[in-house]
Amino acid sequence: MLEISKLVKRYGRDEPVLKELDLVVEGNSVVSIVGASGAGKSTMLRCINRLVEPTSGSIKLNGQELVNLRGAALRRARRKIGMVFQGFNLIDRLTVMENVLAGRLGYVSLYQAISRRYPQADIERAFTLMERVGIAHYANKRADALSGGERQRVGVVRALMQEPEVLLADEPTASLDPRTSEQIMKLLQSLASELSLPVLINIHNVAQAKAYTERIVGLRHGKMIFDGTPADFTREALDAIYGGIEAPDEDEGEDTKKPALATRKEVTDDPL
Numbered sequence: 001m002l003e004i005s006k007l008v009k010r011y012g013r014d015e016p017v018l019k020e021l022d023l024v025v026e027g028n029s030v031v032s033i034v035g036a037s038g039a040g041k042s043t044m045l046r047c048i049n050r051l052v053e054p055t056s057g058s059i060k061l062n063g064q065e066l067v068n069l070r071g072a073a074l075r076r077a078r079r080k081i082g083m084v085f086q087g088f089n090l091i092d093r094l095t096v097m098e099n100v101l102a103g104r105l106g107y108v109s110l111y112q113a114i115s116r117r118y119p120q121a122d123i124e125r126a127f128t129l130m131e132r133v134g135i136a137h138y139a140n141k142r143a144d145a146l147s148g149g150e151r152q153r154v155g156v157v158r159a160l161m162q163e164p165e166v167l168l169a170d171e172p173t174a175s176l177d178p179r180t181s182e183q184i185m186k187l188l189q190s191l192a193s194e195l196s197l198p199v200l201i202n203i204h205n206v207a208q209a210k211a212y213t214e215r216i217v218g219l220r221h222g223k224m225i226f227d228g229t230p231a232d233f234t235r236e237a238l239d240a241i242y243g244g245i246e247a248p249d250e251d252e253g254e255d256t257k258k259p260a261l262a263t264r265k266e267v268t269d270d271p272l
């Protein structure tokens with residue numbers, strides 16, 4: 001179980017981008033985090049795996065406090081947090097199997113990692129998981145020879161190789177076509193239930209969030225303003241989360257050019 005309470009994140013002296021967030025996610029439940037660009041979705045996931053330092057608050061994973069962990073204790077805790085990325089984050093020149101085994105890096109010695117002498121049990125686990133997601137026949141192919149959907153399956157298996165207690169997915173379908181996106185969402189949904197794993201998915205596509213997750217959390221300006229089932233996610237909830245948020249001006253700089261209203265465009269597919 002993941003328990004977040006009163007989580008605050010402030011970058012420098014700016015206004016906090018996460019404002020006293022509270023969220024509890026039980027094992028095997030899949031939660032979508034939605035919100036306009038800049039709402040704080042990525043920051044929240046990154047606070048959980050401590051890629052970003054929370055300013056205050058508490059994040060507990062199966063009872064263990066993650067905030068304030070340092071050194072070896074932080075490394076051990078991070079093994080329990082699997083992460084799936086929008087851009088897959090694979091090493092292109094390595095094979096699928098090598099990428100998958102990278103999920104064990106937190107468990108093996110430096111010598112084993114450098115010489116790629118992973119324990120037999122790890123290799124067997126890798127094959128079992130690759131078979132489960134349909135990529136075992138690509139084990140010896142280079143990662144860059146795979147399609148986007150196949151690459152994301154490699155990313156999912158690599159995360160599962162960590163034997164995680166929670167899986168975080170940051171826009172896992174944003175680089176994929178609609179059909180492949182649906183397959184990946186279905187895969188995350190079924191893995192959560194097979195492995196009793198809580199899964200948090202940052203996602204811009206509200207239609208997919210409603211179709212493939214049982215709970216939707218809506219952020220706006222760093223505050224949680226919606227927490228409910230897809231059936232509860234009415235037009236009013238959609239407007240509360242996205243309403244009145246304008247796309248940034250073109251001259252605001254590279255980082256701000258991602259249009260907030262891209263979410264609006266995607267929402268037009270939404271069968272509300």
Ligand SMILES: Nc1ncnc2c1ncn2[C@@H]1O[C@H](COP(=O)(O)OP(=O)(O)OP(=O)(O)O)[C@@H](O)[C@H]1O
Binds near residue numbers: 017035037039040042
């Ligand atoms: N390293 C950083 N330093 C300063 N500000 C940051 C940093 N990372 C994010 N921010 C700011 O924090 C706010 C929340 O950003 P975040 O990336 O968490 O939002 P998001 O909801 O994930 O957006 P998107 O959907 O575009 O990825 C934004 O205003 C962003 O500019």
